[in-house]
Amino acid sequence: xxxxxxxxxxPRARRVAGRPATAKEAATEERILGAARAVFLRHGxxxxxxxEIAAEAGxxxxxxxxxxxxxxxxxxAVFQQVASRIFPALVQTLGAGIPLxxxxxxxxxxYLDNLSQNLFVPGYLxxxxxxxxxxxxxxxxxxxxxxxxxxxxxxxxxLERQINERVRDGTMRPIKPQQFVIxxxxxxxxPFAARPxxxxxxxxxxxxxxxxxxxxxxxLPDFFRAALRP
Amino acid sequence: xxxxxxxxxxPRARRVAGRPATAKEAATEERILGAARAVFLRHGxxxxxxxEIAAEAGxxxxxxxxxxxxxxxxxxAVFQQVASRIFPALVQTLGAGIPLxxxxxxxxxxYLDNLSQNLFVPGYLxxxxxxxxxxxxxxxxxxxxxxxxxxxxxxxxxLERQINERVRDGTMRPIKPQQFVIxxxxxxxxPFAARPxxxxxxxxxxxxxxxxxxxxxxxLPDFFRAALRP
DNA sequence: GTCTATATTGTGATAGAC
DNA sequence: GTCTATCACAATATAGAC
Numbered sequence: 001x002x003x004x005x006x007x008x009x010x011p012r013a014r015r016v017a018g019r020p021a022t023a024k025e026a027a028t029e030e031r032i033l034g035a036a037r038a039v040f041l042r043h044g045x046x047x048x049x050x051x052e053i054a055a056e057a058g059x060x061x062x063x064x065x066x067x068x069x070x071x072x073x074x075x076x077a078v079f080q081q082v083a084s085r086i087f088p089a090l091v092q093t094l095g096a097g098i099p100l101x102x103x104x105x106x107x108x109x110x111y112l113d114n115l116s117q118n119l120f121v122p123g124y125l126x127x128x129x130x131x132x133x134x135x136x137x138x139x140x141x142x143x144x145x146x147x148x149x150x151x152x153x154x155x156x157x158x159l160e161r162q163i164n165e166r167v168r169d170g171t172m173r174p175i176k177p178q179q180f181v182i183x184x185x186x187x188x189x190x191p192f193a194a195r196p197x198x199x200x201x202x203x204x205x206x207x208x209x210x211x212x213x214x215x216x217x218x219x220l221p222d223f224f225r226a227a228l229r230p
Numbered sequence: 231x232x233x234x235x236x237x238x239x240x241p242r243a244r245r246v247a248g249r250p251a252t253a254k255e256a257a258t259e260e261r262i263l264g265a266a267r268a269v270f271l272r273h274g275x276x277x278x279x280x281x282e283i284a285a286e287a288g289x290x291x292x293x294x295x296x297x298x299x300x301x302x303x304x305x306x307a308v309f310q311q312v313a314s315r316i317f318p319a320l321v322q323t324l325g326a327g328i329p330l331x332x333x334x335x336x337x338x339x340x341y342l343d344n345l346s347q348n349l350f351v352p353g354y355l356x357x358x359x360x361x362x363x364x365x366x367x368x369x370x371x372x373x374x375x376x377x378x379x380x381x382x383x384x385x386x387x388x389l390e391r392q393i394n395e396r397v398r399d400g401t402m403r404p405i406k407p408q409q410f411v412i413x414x415x416x417x418x419x420x421p422f423a424a425r426p427x428x429x430x431x432x433x434x435x436x437x438x439x440x441x442x443x444x445x446x447x448x449x450l451p452d453f454f455r456a457a458l459r460p
Numbered sequence: 461g462t463c464t465a466t467a468t469t470g471t472g473a474t475a476g477a478c
Numbered sequence: 479g480t481c482t483a484t485c486a487c488a489a490t491a492t493a494g495a496c
């Protein structure tokens with residue numbers, strides 16, 4: 001059987017999302033984006049269905065295409081939005097002009113609070129980045145703000161300087177800034193990413209998990225600082 | 231338009247996978263499972279295509295159904311296999327009759343070695359568990375071996391006892407066994423799960439990432455033990 | 461046990477009325 | 479701007495020859 005070689009027209013949105021002309025448009029577009037966010041977070045890009053998003057937004061499927069043209073673009077918009085709420089805080093906190101210990105405290109507090117209210121974000125982000133690593137590029141450009149090629153190395157330099165000062169004081173063991181950062185965010189993010197597993201393995205329901213995180217909020221700063229003592 | 235309410239016959243495999251009768255069968259079934267593993271690890275259950283698995287196994291698509299009946303069952307087989315190579319080591323190591331410090335050393339070494347050779351496993355597992363939490367049940371029954379409802383609490387009791395001894399010695403600060411376990415596996419697993427992100431953010435290629443892990447293998451035991459000192 | 465061909469349904473996307 | 483109806487193709491699954 002011969003496949004018809006007719007060209008499929010490239011999809012074209014009648015509107016360009018992101019620049020609402022009227023209040024009505026803005027409201028609808030926001031509702032769709034919110035619904036898309038919920039559905040993509042639950043099922044991932046590949047597992048999500050446009051129909052489910054439409055239903056959750058209380059509109060029909062054609063309207064999704066009117067605003068966002070394709071599933072791919074809608075999912076990119078969601079990814080962008082979620083990532084841009086998570087990563088800037090990391091860069092800003094670690095790059096701020098404050099002592100190292102304070103950076104640790106702030107980062108733990110910000111992330112545990114934030115993720116407690118967005119339980120699905122870590123699993124979603126890890127999943128998306130794992131299956132669509134090309135999106136990391138987009139993440140960097142859109143989510144950090146400034147040019148990451150200069151911001152990240154500058155950040156690492158700053159941390160290295162702060163660590164070296166403390167090492168000279170004798171109040172800290174030497175550690176590479178990358179290892180420092182990754183240890184810190186591992187301890188903050190992983191419990192959320194692995195929550196479905198932990199919930200069952202340790203028999204935690206939602207309330208127990210939240211108590212677990214609350215306890216962590218108290219203990220993690222000491223745990224982490226102790227790990228760095230000479 | 232009325233949907234025809236004809237029943238679809240429930241799919242039925244002519245063979246039951248897992249009990250090969252001949253060497254030939256075993257070889258083919260293994261090739262399919264290996265190909266499925268590779269494809270599901272890359273794309274996830276929802277993103278994977280049966281055609282791609284067939285191509286990677288060097289057979290055609292109908293054969294996948296002959297051996298595994300449905301995509302769902304094939305993906306469950308892969309999940310089961312991957313999970314059963316990761317979780318028993320955790321339970322066995324933490325439950326072994328050895329000192330706490332040795333458990334820490336062993337677990338770090340086992341996991342960093344193992345995951346270095348299976349870079350996609352953490353991202354895949356977190357993704358699947360996030361999008362299909364019902365599979366956690368399956369994970370526990372199949373992957374741990376014994377009945378988890380008795381094994382896990384026993385494990386935590388053992389750890390608690392060991393921790394309390396060290397606290398009485400004055401060689402360790404008090405910490406809940408759950409927090410202990412989660413801190414440890416966070417530090418081991420998260421860098422692999424977040425690898426696509428870290429690679430770009432820190433500009434690491436594959437070789438640089440492996441060097442990063444090698445360094446971690448040396449530093450993490452000290453880091454973790456230091457975190458527990460009083 | 462393995463293949464080709466095909467049935468059947470799912471799903472993203474579009475046309476066109478209102 | 480929003481809807482209904484429908485298209486076109488992708489993807490899982492099955493039938494049946496070899």
